[in-house]
Amino acid sequence: MTTATARPGTTSTPGRRPWSLSRTAVNGALVLATAYTLLPLGWLLAAAAKNTGDLLGGRALTPSTWHLGANLHALATAGDGIYFRWYLNSLLYAGIGALLCALVCVCAGYAFHVYSFPGKEQLFGLVLLGVLVPTTALALPLYLLASKVGVVNTFWAVFVPSLVNPFGVYLARVFCAGYVPGEALEAARVDGAGELRTFWSVGLPMVLPGLVTVFLFQFTAIWNNFFLPLVMLSDDRLFPVSLGLYSWNTQTHAFPEYYPLVVTGSLLGIVPLVIAFVALQRHWKAGLTAGSVK
Amino acid sequence: MTPTVPTTAPTAARAVSAAPSARTAAARRRRYGAPTVLLAPFFVLFTAATLVPIGYAVYLSLFTEHRSGLGFGGSETVFTGLGNYTRALGDGAFRGGFRNLAQYCLLYIPLMMCLALVLALLLDSALVRARRFFQLALFLPHAVPGTIAALVWVYLYTPGISPVIGALNSAGAGADLLGHPLPAVVNMAVWEWTGYNMVIFFAALQAIPREVLEAARVDGAGPLRTALSIKVPLIRSSLTVVGLFTVIGSLQLFTEPMILHGTTPSVVSTWSPNMYAYTAAFERHDYGLAAASSVLLALAAAALSFVVTRATRTRSGRTRPQTETGAVA
Amino acid sequence: MSAALSRSRRALRAAAALTAAALSATLLAGCGSDDEDPAGAGKTVDITFWGWAKGTKEVVDAFNASHKDVHVTYEEIPSGAAGGYAKLSNAVKAGNAPDVFNVEYPQLPDFVSQGAVKDIGEYVDADLKAKYLPQAVQLTTLGGATYALPLDAAPQVFYYRKDLFAKAGIKTPPRTWDEFHSAAGKLRKAEPGARIATFFPDDPTTFEAMAWQAGAQWFGTSGDSWQVSLNGPETAKVAGYWQKMIDDDLVRVEPSFSQQWTASLQKGQTAGYLGASWGGGVLKGTLPDQAGKWAVAPLPSWNGDAAGGMLGGSTFAVSKDSKKAKAAVEFATWATTTPEGIEARISAGNSSAYPADPDLVPVAAKAFKADFYGGQDVYGVYGSAAKSIGQKWTWGPAMGVTNTSLKDSFGRLSSGSGTIAQALASAQKDTVAELKNRGLKVSAR
DSSP states (O other): OGTTTOOGGSSOOOSOTTTSOOHHHHHHHHHHHHHHHHHHHHHHHHTTTTOOHHTTTTTTTTTTOOHHHHHHHHHHHGGGGGHHHHHHHHHHHHHHHHHHHOOOOOHHHHHHHOOOEEEEEEEEHHHHHHHHHHHHHHHHHHHHHHHHHHHHHHHHHHHHHHGGGHHHHHHHHHHHHOOHHHHHHHHHTTOOHHHHHHHIOOOOIHHHHHHHHHHHHHHHHHHHHHHHHHHOOGGGGGHHHHHHHHHHHHHHHTTHHHHHHHHHHHHHEEEEEEHHHHTHHHHHHHHHHHHOOO | OOOOOOOHHHHHHHHHHHSSSOHHHHHHHHHHHHHHHHHHHHHHHIIIIIHHHHHHHHHHTTTTOOOOOTTTTTTTTEEOOOHHHHHHHOHHHHHHHHHHHHHHHHHHHHHHHHHHHHHHHHHTTTTTOOOHHHHHHHHGGGGGGGHHHHHHHHHHHHHHTOHHHHHHHTTOOOOSSSOOHHHHHHHHHHHHHHHHHHHHHHHHHTTSOOOOOHHHHHHOOOHHHIIIIIHHHTTHHHHHHHHHHHHHHHTTHHHHHHHHHHTTTTTTSSSHHHHHHHHHHHHHHHHHHHHHHHHHHHHHHHHHHHHHHHHHHHHHHHOOOOOOOOOOO | OOOOHHHHHHHHHHHHHHHHHHHHHHHHHHHOOOOOOOSSSOOEEEEEEEEEEEHHHHHHHHHHHHOOEEEEEEEOOOOOGHHHHHHHHHHHHHHHOOOOEEEGGGHHHHHHHTBBOOOOOOOOOHHHHHHHHHHHHHHHTTTEEEEEEOOOOBEEEEEEEEEEHHHHOOOOSSBBBHHHHHHHHHHHHHSSBSSOEOOOOHHHTHHHHHHTTTOOOSEETTTTTTEETSSSSSHHHHHHHHHHHHHHTTTTTTTTTOOHHHHHTTTTTTTTEEEEEHHHHHHHHHHHHGGSSEEEEEHHHHHSSOBBOOOOOEHHHHHHHOOOHHHHHHHHHHHHOHHHHHHHHTSSSSOEEEEESGGGHHHHHHHHOGGGGTTTEEEEHHHHHHHBOOOOOOOTTTTTHHHHHHHHTTTTTTTOOOOHHHHHHHHHHHHHHHHHTTTTTBOOO
């Protein structure tokens, strides 16, 4: 963030029109925007080290007391260490779920891009219709259906619906259009490769950044989703982190000792997402670039 | 009903015309086999987890629970036709939710889009160092779960706890965001989505051929002029798609006001249409009404996105809609 | 629903139950459960239980450890208003309801009229009933049938800061609402930032408890129809009083348990809390640095005589579809009437709940450390408050709607764009409309 204050001398070159952009102004604006986006995260970081009294007394940003260790310990021991079980569950739901979902979406998006068949655009329209339906509206019918099938309060009740992302199919189709040139497929076909073989060994590797992008977005979506698990699960050993934190948060009224747990738990809950986005930076940026450019 | 079908893929035609004549079963299998295999997993899941529940929701919306006397004898389900729909539409709270939603969209969408665009243009200008850092830092809020973000913002809105409100108050600018739900909700959404959409715009800007920009410079256009009259028009299709998905996402507004509702009563239980449906289902146990209001909301979203695509399609005329990524809002 | 359909639903439900059983068996395999006793007389009955209050897990563990005939599987759900009730309703609708669950008094009639709750009259004899506080029994008896066993009574009391009151020259806590008003004025005069209490716009039950105290009867039945009167003279008196307190800026208007409210308590800007018995433990946990500064007093009343209402409080209800009602009642009876049950609950945290079985009060009093209140006999105050709870109050069958409506209009109070009276009028209208919509009979009083 040091760029802001760097070289104050180069503010404006003589001869420029007064409203033209100076280096300091541009960087200053970006630093401001960054401060805005990072402020809540910084607060969370500082607050995670506070106890109930400091947190609610508005002393979240004063370094007077340091309770991070105590909070982490409380987090690890609350409910026999249930938090880390939730954490593991979330990694399973989101990790496997997003991977399968991304694959499924890319398969479908590839098919929509490469092939033509009767009713294709109508079918694609149907997929987009899925984007329009509020997810909260689906939760209750899904629950009633799931209970008819007998999978309520099981891993599958949360896992299976999270494999579906119509928007991912849309993205995948766009990515394929950006990444998979017809010539490459043609060449593979000329070489005698079957259609599925062509997809697997030519199409899929080409669209890999797109796959990563869909994976990341779905990973975030599943990780953050608490509504469906809330409706589906009653056994807290199956909870994902989001739902566990939510249910702790509902108890802070009667039991204020949960406040630091929720805050510290939230901080830890963001870590995998941040790591995923930072580590896969190159891929999703490439994915987005391919999507927006032709 | 198809919003933005982005690609008219030339390769598709080629794949098909490869074997135009042979109408044998084997050929048909070859032609449709691969797409079937590739599409099947998605459509099986899509049917099970989306289409069937939608159908079921529509079915539920036609029924209502009926009790008699004191009601302690339990209830029975009776068919009511469109009764739930007329009840929802006749309810001032439901219409009030749409009013809030309209205000929210009018404030949030232009604000977020402009901010994202300006930041992308700044980042794209030759004057910036540490591009990677800025890009990541601005994008980071997207990785924060909506529930956690809302929770943190509630702390930051609360007088007496929030360092921000404290600083504003001591600077003489009293801010009561908890009493004013609209800016409070808009701020949360802007925080969460600006960086994300900025990355998309930035990616599009980076792809503008350097020769075009060079030519503009030779013509004597300053950086601002270049930005407004060269760069922005060139990424217009990205703008429309981001706009479309922002509209769709905005209509489903739920998490942010819901968490605020738990903290400040100025956000009523029916603040957005989605919250109305939630309250109907989970506080009033009125599943029919909940389903009907959800269906109405989905219909509104469909109609609106149809209008948006129509409008942009006719406006952008012949320019082929570039492929874009949008915002999963 | 046709017979065939219901048969197939039953089959599906059986399959679901089997799956669940298989699953829980695998999950529990490592936990060393106690049903590995094939020689035992009779089979262990397994029941599921949904609750959320802290300490509930300990109660279940204690029960399981001491019982061979019934085994309880506890599943923690989010607290009622925060999604727990929604979950329960869904489960009832889908036929997955647990055998026994916690529900608060105000929501009980709603669940009964959803067809979620079983009439457990045949398992509850007169002796058992006589153990509980009569007001609590009355609130769990609807239309002459017994629908739940009360866990705690929740009399409303007044918590206040001794030091701040002394500083303002208030020697004894206010006994009447008039005294409360003048104490509020003195307090603000001594310390302009301080207020005596908070009007909770998000929690109509506090207001309801005060209307209850004043003798109002919002709901009643006559024959097979409901009477709804949120607009009676007693309620109007309470509404007028609090409207004036708000208009005179003598109380804060802040959501209960919100960060705002807690922050103002922390800073000594709020010197009192009109809360229930269980609120005593909450204050203690929220304000650890203020130990010794607080005290409890009976709720001020209109004429100086002890009178009160109830604010929350939980019961154990058995779900209508449960095939194991007997075992469920056995568990609920144990949890609500044995010292072990109460002890397990209270020793798990800071709970200051007041047991609905008065015989257990000494147990609870002993388990709750009152150092926060300077060693005061808080349970003594709760006890007399519990006795004075008004006996005429009945909760309505759609409290969700009534409270949501009140909450939504109370939200306008702080901006001055609405009044308590207006809120009551619209809640009356919304409630009657909802009852009629559900097909219930509503008659004028």
